[in-house]
Amino acid sequence: MPTSQEHIFGLDARRVALVLGWFEASARDLPWRQPDCSAWGVLVSEVMLQQTPVARVLPAWEEWMKRWPTPGHLAAASQADAVRAWGRLGYPRRAKRLWECARVLVDRHGGEVPADADTLLSLPGVGDYTASAVRAFAFGERAVVLDTNVRRVLARVWGGEPLPATSVRAGERQLAERVTPLDPASAAAWAAASMELGALICTARAPRCEECPVASSCAWFAGGRQGLEEAPRRTQAWHGTDRQVRGRILALLREADAPLIVEGRTALADVEPGQVESCLESLLADGLVALVDAERGLVALA
DNA sequence: AAGACGGGGTA
DNA sequence: TACCCAGTCTT
Known part of the structure; x- marks a missing residue:
């Protein structure tokens, strides 16, 4: 019994x-699931997959890993190149954090992805989910x-x-x-x-x-699949939001090959000047954008 | 605990 | 058009 x-x-x-x-x-059959995929490859995939569907991550991951096959390769690149390579995956702060993460790995961890949970959690852009995923998928640990x-x-x-x-x-x-x-x-x-x-x-x-x-x-x-229709949606506004404007500003800077003045650009003509200014401020505060020439208001990817 | 933070495929 | 997505970090 x-x-x-x-x-x-x-x-x-x-x-x-x-x-x-x-x-x-x-x-x-995903490339980061291949047995020979490095722990770095797994980490890159997990960061890219934070809030971005597999289909969109696939080509970006291939390109990224070809260009920066190890933390050392990415650490040697500029943050601006990392943000540029991130393209339109969304949440570009992830690109910045991944680049910072590569630097930390090189500076403090011998250029290797650690298997230890606390060490992983200490890395920029690595939270509970990503730390567990890396331990499980890259190191075969129970997480x-x-x-x-x-x-x-x-x-x-x-x-x-x-x-x-x-x-x-x-x-x-x-x-x-x-x-x-x-x-x-x-x-x-x-x-x-x-x-x-x-x-x-x-x-x-x-x-x-x-x-x-x-x-x-x-x-x-x-139980008859009850309650799904009535369940509250967690929708988030998009059109005209700061997030959209930030994305548009960043897109301009990604494609520019020289510093530029954001305010007054025709590409942002439909955005209120105040919003362009505040979004630019927040991008500067985030360290995604840098002020190249304060006198003239020239900015570029940080 | 709640809010900020991108962008595009799919229904 | 609306909704959703392999989360993280900061109030």
Whole structure:
């Protein structure tokens, strides 16, 4: 007679096994998943994948790794070249942080990506998710990887809810820890597999439950997939926002081969002068843009 | 805990 | 048009 604990564990294991089995047959062939991909390659991919879909990261990653195959190569380049190579991936502060990260790796870690969690977390642009992902995918360590995809899978399959909460709750963290296999290789496989399931099948608004390997064991599916339509959307304004204007200013500077005066440019004619000014100020404060000639207001990529 | 921070593919 | 995405960092 199994104890209730064993029953719970059995259900966890069954669900995990279903996802792992599906992943073996359905995993996408991504370059940073190749066994010979360096830890640096994995780190670069993870930073690029922060809030940017795989399809858009793919070409940028290939180009980046060809140009800067090691931290040392990137550290020897200029920050401006890194931001330029980042192109339109979005959130250009990530490019700056990745460049800074390369410098730290060279200055303090022998030009190598560390495997230690605390050291990884100390790096610019590396938070909880990225540190865990690098440990799991680059070093094969047991790490609890909790990204938006994994959170959604846990919320549905285990929690019976349509979507996870806005921020990670303690109970969610505990569940993720409990569900992660103890064996390091299996834990890494689970991380990749659960992320893949969330990205391809258990998607946010149009889940493909008829193709899902765990539908038969999914609490949300069993409950009739209730609540998804009513769930609040987390939309963010875009047109006319500071983010858009910052992006437009940065695009001008990326394409310019000489310092220029941003204010009054025809390309920004539809933006209020005050907003151009404030956005330029914030870009300067972020260290993405540098004032080359204060007298004339000439700026360039930092 | 909440807000700032890009940009484009997809429905 | 609206929505979403392999998050991080700062109030």
